[in-house]
Amino acid sequence: MNEIEKLYSIRKSILNMMHYSKSSHIGSCLSIVEILYVLYFKVLRVDPDSPIDPARDKFILSKGHGSAALYATLAERGFFSKKYLDEFYVNGGRLPGHLDMSAVPGIEVSSGSLGHGLSIGAGMAIANKLAKSEARVFVLVGDGECNEGSIWEAAMFSSHHLLDNLTVIIDYNKLQGFGETNEVVNQKSIINRWQAFGWETYEINGHESKEIYTALNKKQLAPKAIIAHTIKGKGISFMENKLEWHYKSPNEEQLNRALIELGDFQ
Numbered sequence: 001m002n003e004i005e006k007l008y009s010i011r012k013s014i015l016n017m018m019h020y021s022k023s024s025h026i027g028s029c030l031s032i033v034e035i036l037y038v039l040y041f042k043v044l045r046v047d048p049d050s051p052i053d054p055a056r057d058k059f060i061l062s063k064g065h066g067s068a069a070l071y072a073t074l075a076e077r078g079f080f081s082k083k084y085l086d087e088f089y090v091n092g093g094r095l096p097g098h099l100d101m102s103a104v105p106g107i108e109v110s111s112g113s114l115g116h117g118l119s120i121g122a123g124m125a126i127a128n129k130l131a132k133s134e135a136r137v138f139v140l141v142g143d144g145e146c147n148e149g150s151i152w153e154a155a156m157f158s159s160h161h162l163l164d165n166l167t168v169i170i171d172y173n174k175l176q177g178f179g180e181t182n183e184v185v186n187q188k189s190i191i192n193r194w195q196a197f198g199w200e201t202y203e204i205n206g207h208e209s210k211e212i213y214t215a216l217n218k219k220q221l222a223p224k225a226i227i228a229h230t231i232k233g234k235g236i237s238f239m240e241n242k243l244e245w246h247y248k249s250p251n252e253e254q255l256n257r258a259l260i261e262l263g264d265f266q
């Protein structure tokens with residue numbers, strides 16, 4: 001499968017998972033598909049056949065409510081069977097609604113309570129340095145999640161320790177659960193903030209694979225923050241930039257409409 005087909009397949013999986021489980025956060029998932037694709041197919045040194053290799057790079061999805069996107073990407077990359085995706089967020093199912101590192105191979109950290117992933121990632125990055133490992137650590141956070149004070153504590157810590165093996169990607173889709181991010185707690189100066197905390201910063205289109213790849217691979221002397229401009233609900237016209245799709249789940253008619261549109265998105 002080429003890149004377009006893989007992106008299509010991941011989005012299709014997400015739509016189906018959300019529909020069958022009647023669960024929330026479809027907009028949050030669709031905004032990070034290209035970022036996850038580039039990480040898992042182009043950047044991360046990971047091996048589905050050896051998922052806990054001590055030398056592997058690590059990725060943490062700190063905004064754990066985007067779990068369906070990570071499960072779908074991991075299945076696409078071969079970490080586990082795509083059949084497991086049918087067991088997302090259903091009673092007794094294998095894949096919990098928020099990320100559980102014990103559920104399937106490939107999940108590095110259980111998440112869902114926002115604000116913790118970057119601190120955990122900083123700990124992993126410093127551990128890699130102590131072990132003289134070349135492995136890198138990547139953390140994806142939401143823009144609303146950046147309202148959490150713990151993010152900024154981790155940001156201070158990471159630049160103090162010059163963690164040049166740590167990268168945070170901010171999914172700047174400008175919406176959170178109950179409103180526009182810049183209205184809830186203003187993040188307009190988000191790049192300046194990360195710079196002021198001593199991070200190397202990049203600003204990219206978070207749906208352009210080449211831009212994502214280039215920013216992720218730029219050599220760094222300090223921790224790196226990538227502000228990825230994204231669209232919540234990306235790829236489905238009636239979901240894009242619509243707050244309601246933080247919580248709504250597509251019914252049968254909406255699912256079919258979305259799947260038809262997804263064909264156009266290819």
Ligand SMILES: Cc1ncc(C[n+]2csc(CCOP(=O)(O)OP(=O)(O)O)c2C)c(N)n1
Nearest residue numbers: 028065112113114142143144145175176177
């Ligand atoms: C500590 C904590 N507080 C509140 C929530 C509830 N919650 C789930 S998603 C969400 C909004 C997150 O917005 P953002 O980080 O911008 O991610 P997006 O869904 O827009 O991708 C909130 C507040 C949570 N999961 N954890």
